[in-house]
Amino acid sequence: MLRTEINELLTQTGPGTKMGDLFRRYWQPVLLAEELPENDCPPVRVKILSERLIAFRDSEGRYGLMDEFCAHRGVSLWFGRNEEGGLRCPYHGWKYDYTGQAIEVPSEPETSNFCANVKLKSYPMVKRGDVLWAYLGDPEKQPPLPEWEFVTVPEGQAFTSKRLQECNWLQALEGGIDSSHVTFLHSGNLDSDPLFKGSKGNQYNKGDLKPFFEVVDYEGGLLIGARRNAEEGHYYWRVTPWVLPNFTMVPPRGDHPVHGHFWVPIDDENCWAWSFDYHPVRQLTEAEVEAMRAGLGVHSANDESYRPLANKDNDYLMDREAQRRGETYSGIKGIALQDSSLQESMGPIVDRTKERLVATDAGIIKARQKLRKAALALAEHGTEPVGNRPEDQKVRSVAIVLPADQSFVEGIGEAMVARPGVPQTTV
């Protein structure tokens, strides 16, 4: 159960909200680099944290992210002409550079200084890895650029995708934190998905339906340990890091690439589920990349606007026969859609006053409390949140078998620290 006012605090991220202000202290993924593939390519609409923006790449390759609407009379600059160092409104030819500064208002006399005084709201946007990142907060508080391992490994070692999820961001995040559902919802995929199958850990995962959860604090957020029975005198631990506000990683399986997510609010009733896969020490194979492109693993098959082809309008292509045959637990194909189908089914913003939490929800309770405290501390005392410092971001998920008498924090040691050239700790 969560009190109404706290549910509202955590789920509302528009301008001027407390959680919105918290999000505006972090670099957030806004576009795949492939969406702005070359200089002077078509501009792209961006909606993030309930702000409507336009993104473009100018003639010199500089990225601009600014108010979607022309300062003149509010035309969407998605219709704009991206040419000769700026984005030009097609209505009356007003032109803006990548900082949102108007550089031409052609109808004005040449002696006029009018355009010098016109500037659209704009935000810095940078490319790191395959992702364009934006910072929507106070320029004086801008944190260092993102240092997540999936954007810092050498080229060819990472793959990133995104998909639209039609519910509030917190519902999606909470799915990323709650690993007890894997044993049920995703059980069919552990044996069949080429990006999951074949690991020893899968046997432990499927062999113990009652994982014990232990949640511990760490500098950037939480480490959520799920303990399952292994061989005599040993436990299999899956350790999921959550970094404030919206980054989670899935514990690895065998030598498969490691994966994780960002859950980015579009508005209060929609979010982008970002999914990445990377291997810390080797290139992804062609077969792996092909599987990821096809929507396997944590990815999904999407239309051109990154909405999954299986979505709520077609009941996610529910296949009850496959469910009966035991191929899928829920009847929905693919891990990403298994999650999003259920999270969207809760409604755009689930009423958490009606929920009935159990012991395996410990990570969710802790994460809500950390988010609440961080948002209130920022609002009331200006306290800088954690998670936006490079040291908080050099983190990895871990899968490990430990002696029964050893705590997981002690047992994993440095394994949860992302270190260049060092392989992931996995079973």
Place this chain on the structure above:
Amino acid sequence: MPKVVYVDSAGEERVVDASVGESVMSAAVRSGVPGIIGECGGCISCGTCHVWVREEYLDRVGDVGDMEDDLLDLAVSDRRRGSRLSCQIEMTPALDGLTVDVPDEQVV
């Protein structure tokens, strides 16, 4: 057997004999005291056994735990100085007469 006194919002008292080692939540649920649900059975995950411990007993009922503290912040209707999850108070002979106020509603 140490006694626990549960007081509802109308001031009505219900006195329950608790076993030593039993939680204040469990004694209430076993005796059908209205207003204390204890849905998760004492796992500190539901927040439905909230009570306000009377001032004079506060120094005897032990400290609020970490997870309990989170749930008191997130899930209870009106957190006050005496707020506790009653599943986290274990009865001892020294707590005989422990008096707690029970909220009208556990679920907001």
